[in-house]
Amino acid sequence: MNASLPLVRAVNVHKSFHGVEVLSGIDLDVAEREVVCLLGPSGSGKTTFLRCINQLETIQGGRIWVDGDLAGYVERGDKLHRLGDKQIAAQRREIGMVFQRFNLFPHMTAVGNVMEAPVKVAGKRKAEARKRALELLDRVGLSDRADAYPGQLSGGQQQRVAIARALAMDPKLMLFDEPTSALDPELVGDVLDVMRELAGGGMTMIVVTHEMGFAREVADRIVFMDGGVVVEQGPPDDVINNPQHERTKTFLSRIREEKEEHAAALKDRAEAEQL
Amino acid sequence: MTTPPTAPGSESTVSSDGAGDSRPGMIEAVPVRHPGRWVAIAVIALLVAMLLNLFLTNDAFNWSFVFEAMFQSPVIEGLIRGTLLGTAGSMLIGITFGIVLAVMRLSANPVLSGVAWVFTWFFRAVPRLVLLTIMGALGVLYPDGLGLGLPFGEQLMNLFGISNDLTFATLDANQIFGGIIGGIIGLGLSEAAYMAEIARAGILSVDEGQNEAACALGMSNGLATRRVVLPQAMRVIVPPTGNETIAMVKDTSLLIGIPVSNELFFQLTSIGSRTYQTFPVLVAAVIWYLVICSVLMVVQSRLEAHFGRGFGTTPPGATDSGFKARMLSMVGGSK
Numbered sequence: 001m002n003a004s005l006p007l008v009r010a011v012n013v014h015k016s017f018h019g020v021e022v023l024s025g026i027d028l029d030v031a032e033r034e035v036v037c038l039l040g041p042s043g044s045g046k047t048t049f050l051r052c053i054n055q056l057e058t059i060q061g062g063r064i065w066v067d068g069d070l071a072g073y074v075e076r077g078d079k080l081h082r083l084g085d086k087q088i089a090a091q092r093r094e095i096g097m098v099f100q101r102f103n104l105f106p107h108m109t110a111v112g113n114v115m116e117a118p119v120k121v122a123g124k125r126k127a128e129a130r131k132r133a134l135e136l137l138d139r140v141g142l143s144d145r146a147d148a149y150p151g152q153l154s155g156g157q158q159q160r161v162a163i164a165r166a167l168a169m170d171p172k173l174m175l176f177d178e179p180t181s182a183l184d185p186e187l188v189g190d191v192l193d194v195m196r197e198l199a200g201g202g203m204t205m206i207v208v209t210h211e212m213g214f215a216r217e218v219a220d221r222i223v224f225m226d227g228g229v230v231v232e233q234g235p236p237d238d239v240i241n242n243p244q245h246e247r248t249k250t251f252l253s254r255i256r257e258e259k260e261e262h263a264a265a266l267k268d269r270a271e272a273e274q275l
Numbered sequence: 276m277t278t279p280p281t282a283p284g285s286e287s288t289v290s291s292d293g294a295g296d297s298r299p300g301m302i303e304a305v306p307v308r309h310p311g312r313w314v315a316i317a318v319i320a321l322l323v324a325m326l327l328n329l330f331l332t333n334d335a336f337n338w339s340f341v342f343e344a345m346f347q348s349p350v351i352e353g354l355i356r357g358t359l360l361g362t363a364g365s366m367l368i369g370i371t372f373g374i375v376l377a378v379m380r381l382s383a384n385p386v387l388s389g390v391a392w393v394f395t396w397f398f399r400a401v402p403r404l405v406l407l408t409i410m411g412a413l414g415v416l417y418p419d420g421l422g423l424g425l426p427f428g429e430q431l432m433n434l435f436g437i438s439n440d441l442t443f444a445t446l447d448a449n450q451i452f453g454g455i456i457g458g459i460i461g462l463g464l465s466e467a468a469y470m471a472e473i474a475r476a477g478i479l480s481v482d483e484g485q486n487e488a489a490c491a492l493g494m495s496n497g498l499a500t501r502r503v504v505l506p507q508a509m510r511v512i513v514p515p516t517g518n519e520t521i522a523m524v525k526d527t528s529l530l531i532g533i534p535v536s537n538e539l540f541f542q543l544t545s546i547g548s549r550t551y552q553t554f555p556v557l558v559a560a561v562i563w564y565l566v567i568c569s570v571l572m573v574v575q576s577r578l579e580a581h582f583g584r585g586f587g588t589t590p591p592g593a594t595d596s597g598f599k600a601r602m603l604s605m606v607g608g609s610k
Contacts, residue, residue: 121493
């Protein structure tokens with residue numbers, strides 16, 4: 001819409017739950033085709049911030065613009081007017097979201113899940129929507145499971161269907177909320193592959209993740225959050241290898257320790273099984 | 276006691292020198308005996324024999340009259356126009372209103388949720404027989420008939436000095452409330468109070484993430500409720516609704532409170548009092564209620580299968596737990 005604005009602009013975003021402040025003034029710009037990974041300890045507000053971008057949470061202060069449109073409000077004169085349910089729904093159509101717990105509709109098949117929004121929200125014809133849904137399922141490697149119900153799919157397959165479902169509305173922006181945290185380790189790779197391909201295709205993505213390898217490889221920028229603020233940000237190599245801030249250093253070293261412990265535990269187990 | 280093989284490695288040497296397969300094969304154990312079960316079966320068999328004896332030898336049953344009474348034309352008419360129509364109509368009102376009330380109850384608007392609460396409170400407190408009697412008497416409130424028009428139309432027109440009261444149709448209130456329609460409305464409103472709680476439990480049983488996922492796809496709240504939340508809530512709503520429907524079949528016998536006499540039970544008992552065959556007509560009523568409820572149970576299980584799709588409703592090992600399989604296993608012949 002507005003060429004001078006980035007695709008997402010968040011300015012001084014404040015959010016509190018029952019008087020406890022979770023976001024204390026977040027500023028973040030995300031340019032078109034950019035992939036941004038949000039890192040930070042649990043409770044740092046990264047998931048909450050992601051949910052604020054597509055208005056699953058309402059913010060108490062600051063402004064968020066997506067594609068030039070102010071999220072949730074319209075400015076007339078110097079007054080903000082809250083948008084209605086239907087208008088907010090319309091704003092969300094531009095944004096695809098992938099959840100930690102997949103949240104597929106369990107009473108619909110995989111292809112039914114992907115078709116649902118194009119048919120019911122965008123008003124596409126069923127045959128057309130189905131054709132496109134099958135293409136999307138093929139893209140995430142699940143064309144053979146189109147008629148399976150979510151309950152018959154593994155976690156990794158469900159998450160890939162969820163990505164296809166979000167893509168079906170042709171979003172300008174994709175939000176990923178810890179998409180691999182609920183998956184068994186051997187299923188994480190397939191989901192990350194799909195996301196990597198998506199990023200390569202020029203999709204604008206904001207990803208909350210603990211997968212450091214993915215962040216290092218795919219992200220254009222890493223944003224480190226703690227205590228409801230952005231502590232530091234920059235290219236992955238700078239932030240991961242040469243963190244400037246004390247809190248970033250602590251977080252990264254703890255992640256590394258955990259990873260080493262995990263690797264050591266795996267090695268122990270492998271040795272124990274050999275005996 | 277048999278001795279286990281000493282080590283997994285040692286048996287390969289045994290089988291390799293051709294001494295036969297020493298590894299344990301299929302289990303063909305002697306089953307545990309359950310003498311208590313056989314005693315229970317004997318006692319039950321005795322009781323069933325006594326019951327059959329009672330049915331077949333006691334003249335008070337008068338079976339030929341039972342079947343004759345069942346198919347008398349006023350009985351069939353009462354069954355269709357009272358019992359079945361009453362059940363269908365009142366459940367239709369009950370389910371529709373119940374879901375609306377449940378959505379109101381869960382609404383953020385305190386007035387809506389308050390109204391839903393008061394409705395439920397009132398209709399759960401009043402016994403159905405009392406409620407139906409009141410419905411039948413409601414005609415007293417509208418001696419000049421029930422006017423259909425603008426609310427406060429008369430007062431509004433008086434304000435402008437016009438004598439028209441904006442009523443375009445007037446219905447006889449006694450005819451409306453004193454017949455099957457009054458019964459359906461009364462039973463339906465009472466049912467709505469119970470259905471509201473059932474529907475509310477169903478809606479609350481759906482994970483909040485489902486609504487969020489629907490909203491994130493750009494669905495409005497209404498669309499998300501219709502397409503995503505309610506279909507999943509139905510899985511929880513259908514079984515108790517089946518119970519409610521079956522209970523409603525039986526409660527249509529309360530229609531006499533209105534009084535509506537064109538109903539199965541009243542018609543049968545009136546045949547009984549005319550012919551002095553009071554007991555056989557009661558048996559006839561029981562048989563009709565059993566038939567209706569059996570049909571409804573089949574419908575219910577079909578509905579449960581429909582709304583349970585995607586949830587794997589078939590319990591694991593269902594094929595092994597049937598009556599026949601369990602009987603066979605008792606005599607050790609499960610093969």
